[in-house]
Amino acid sequence: MFKNFFHLIGSRSLAFIEESGKIMMLLSDTVILIFRRPFNLKGIFKQMEEVGVKSIPVVLITGAFTGAVLALQSYTGFKRFNAEAFVGTVVALSVTRELGPVLAGLMVSGRVGSSMAAELGTMQVTEQIDALYTLAVNPVKYLIVPRLLAAFIMMPVLVIFADLIGITGGYIVSVNILGSNPYVYMERTWSYLEFNDIYSGLLKACVFGIIIATVSCYQGFYTQGGAEGVGKATTKAVVLSCLLILIFNYIITALLF
Amino acid sequence: MIPDIEENLIEVHDVHKSFGNKHVLRGINLNVKHGESMVVIGGSGSGKSVLIKCVIAILKPEQGEIYVAGQEIGSLEEKDLYETRKKFGMLFQAGALFDSMKVWENVGFGLLQHSKISKEEVKEIAIEKLNLLGLYHIEDLMPSELSGGMKKRVGLARAIAMEPEILLYDEPTTGLDPIRADSINELIVEMRKKIKVTSITITHDMVSAYKIGDRIAMLYQGKITEVGTPDEIKSSSNAIVQQFIQGKAEGPITQAEAQI
Ligand SMILES: Nc1ncnc2c1ncn2[C@@H]1O[C@H](COP(=O)(O)OP(=O)(O)OP(=O)(O)O)[C@@H](O)[C@H]1O
Numbered sequence: 001m002f003k004n005f006f007h008l009i010g011s012r013s014l015a016f017i018e019e020s021g022k023i024m025m026l027l028s029d030t031v032i033l034i035f036r037r038p039f040n041l042k043g044i045f046k047q048m049e050e051v052g053v054k055s056i057p058v059v060l061i062t063g064a065f066t067g068a069v070l071a072l073q074s075y076t077g078f079k080r081f082n083a084e085a086f087v088g089t090v091v092a093l094s095v096t097r098e099l100g101p102v103l104a105g106l107m108v109s110g111r112v113g114s115s116m117a118a119e120l121g122t123m124q125v126t127e128q129i130d131a132l133y134t135l136a137v138n139p140v141k142y143l144i145v146p147r148l149l150a151a152f153i154m155m156p157v158l159v160i161f162a163d164l165i166g167i168t169g170g171y172i173v174s175v176n177i178l179g180s181n182p183y184v185y186m187e188r189t190w191s192y193l194e195f196n197d198i199y200s201g202l203l204k205a206c207v208f209g210i211i212i213a214t215v216s217c218y219q220g221f222y223t224q225g226g227a228e229g230v231g232k233a234t235t236k237a238v239v240l241s242c243l244l245i246l247i248f249n250y251i252i253t254a255l256l257f
Numbered sequence: 258m259i260p261d262i263e264e265n266l267i268e269v270h271d272v273h274k275s276f277g278n279k280h281v282l283r284g285i286n287l288n289v290k291h292g293e294s295m296v297v298i299g300g301s302g303s304g305k306s307v308l309i310k311c312v313i314a315i316l317k318p319e320q321g322e323i324y325v326a327g328q329e330i331g332s333l334e335e336k337d338l339y340e341t342r343k344k345f346g347m348l349f350q351a352g353a354l355f356d357s358m359k360v361w362e363n364v365g366f367g368l369l370q371h372s373k374i375s376k377e378e379v380k381e382i383a384i385e386k387l388n389l390l391g392l393y394h395i396e397d398l399m400p401s402e403l404s405g406g407m408k409k410r411v412g413l414a415r416a417i418a419m420e421p422e423i424l425l426y427d428e429p430t431t432g433l434d435p436i437r438a439d440s441i442n443e444l445i446v447e448m449r450k451k452i453k454v455t456s457i458t459i460t461h462d463m464v465s466a467y468k469i470g471d472r473i474a475m476l477y478q479g480k481i482t483e484v485g486t487p488d489e490i491k492s493s494s495n496a497i498v499q500q501f502i503q504g505k506a507e508g509p510i511t512q513a514e515a516q517i
C-alpha cells in the first residue's frame with residue numbers, strides 16, 4: 001500500500017520533471033529559430049490577429065467588470081474608515097499591477113491556448129506535421145515561432161486595453177453609481193500610479209504570453225492518439241497555462257516587490 | 258558495412274524500430290538502386306509505413322543505418338538533414354494535406370517555401386500538376402471539400418511538385434477507382450522513365466505492384482523475407498510470399514498469426 005503510494009508519487013514527479021524539461025527545450029529551440037532566416041512575417045501577422053485582435057472583446061469585457069466590481073467592493077470597505085476617496089487609487093493599482101495581466105492571461109489561455117493546442121494537435125494526428133518535415137520545412141519554425149512571437153507581442157497590448165477599460169469601469173461605478181466626485185477620482189487615480197506599476201504589469205503580460213504559447217504549442221505538437229488525444233492536449237494546455245500563470249504571477253510579484 | 262554509392266541510392270542496414278514494447282521493424286535490409294522502382298508489399302500493420310518514415314527520417318530507428326546517396330541520415334546535422342529531405346517527395350497514406358490551405362497552396366507549398374518563384378507562377382505549376390493527375394478546377398477549394406481519392410491525388414501532386422529525385426509513395430492507388438488507379442500506375446512508370454526518379458512504393462494492390470515495380474520486396478514479421486523482380490516473386494517458392502500475392506485466407510501467414 002505505502003510502496004504503491006510512494007511509487008505513484010515518484011513516477012508522477014519524474015514525469016513532471018521530464019515534461020518541464022521538454023517544454024523548456026521546445027522553448028529554447030523556438031527562441032533560436034526566431035532569429036534564423038527566412039522570416040515568416042505573414043505568419044506572424046496572422047497569429048497576431050488571432051491572438052491579439054480577436055481577443056480584444058473578451059479582454060475588454062473582463063477588464064470592465066473587474067474594474068467595476070473592484071470599485072464597488074473597495075468602496076464598501078473604505079467607507080468604514082472614511083477613506084472612500086481612495087477607491088480610484090486602489091482600482092488603478094490593483095488593475096495595472098495584478099488583475100489586468102492575470103485575468104487577461106487566464107482569458108487568453110482559454111481562448112488562444114486551447115485553439116493552438118487543438119490546431120497543432122490535429123496537425124500532428126493527421127500527419128500534417130510529418131508532411132512539413134518531408135517538404136523540408138522545420139515545423140517548429142513554421143508553426144511555433146509565429147505563435148510564440150504573437151503571444152509575446154500581443155499580450156502586453158491586450159493588458160494595456162484591460163488596464164484602461166478596468167480603470168474606466170471603476171470610474172463609471174464610482175462616479176455614476178456611488179456619486180464620487182469625478183475630478184477627485186481621476187486625481188487620486190493618476191497621482192498615485194507610478195510607472196513601475198504599469199511596467200511590472202506589462203512584464204507579467206510578456207511572461208504570460210510566453211507561457212501560453214509554449215505550453216499550448218508543446219501540448220499540441222506532442223499529441224498522440226487521435227481525436228481523444230487532441231481533446232486531452234487541449235485540456236492540458238489550458239489547465240497547465242492557467243496554473244503556471246498564477247504561479248509565475250506570484251514569483252514575478254515577489255521578485256519585483 | 259560500407260554503402261555502395263555507385264550502385265544504390267538508398268541502403269537500409271539492419272534497421273530496428275519499436276513503439277513501446279511493440280517491436281515493429283526487426284532488422285530490415287533493403288537496397289534501392291539509382292532510378293529503380295522498388296515496391297514494398299506486406300500485411301496490414303506489418304510496418305511498411307513505418308519503414309518509409311524511417312527512410313525520410315521522420316521516425317528514428319533505435320538500431321541500424323539508413324544511407325541516402327552515401328550519407329547516413331541518422332548522423333546528419335539538422336541543417337544537412339533538411340537539405341537531404343529536399344531530395345524527397347512523399348505521398349502519405351492518408352494524404353496529410355494542410356487543411357488550412359487551399360489545394361493549390363498545398364501543391365505549391367514546397368515551391369513557396371524554398372524557391373523564389375512568384376505566387377502566380379507557383380499556382381500555375383500547381384494547376385499543371387493537378388491536371389496531370391486528372392484533377393481540374395479544384396485549385397481554389399479547401400482539402401475538406403474533396404473526396405478521399407481526390408485528396409490522395411492532391412497529395413501525390415504535392416509530392417511531385419518539386420520534381421524530387423526520390424519519391425516515396427504510401428499506397429498511391431488505394432481508394433481510387435480501377436481506371437484512376439491505372440492512370441496513377443502509368444504516371445509512376447512514366448516518371449521513372451522520363452525523369453529517372455528512384456522510388457519506393459507501398460501497395461497492397463498486386464496488379465499495381467507488378468506494373469510499376471522493377472523489384473518487389475515483401476515485409477513480413479519485421480523483416481524483408483524476399484526481394485525479386487515481379488517474375489521472380491510470382492514464381493517464388495516461399496509459401497509466405499505465395500499466400501500473400503494470391504490473397505489466400507489459408508496459409509502460413511494466417512497460421513503464424515493464430516499461434517501468437
Ligand atoms: N506513431 C506510432 N506510435 C505507436 N505505434 C505505431 C506508430 N506508428 C505505427 N505504429 C505501429 O506500428 C505498426 C506498423 O504500422 P504501419 O503503419 O507501418 O503499418 P502498415 O504496414 O503501413 O499497415 P497498413 O497497410 O495498414 O498501412 C502497427 O502495429 C502500428 O500500431
Ligand SMILES: [Mg+2]
Nearest residue numbers: 305306350427
Ligand atoms: Mg501504412
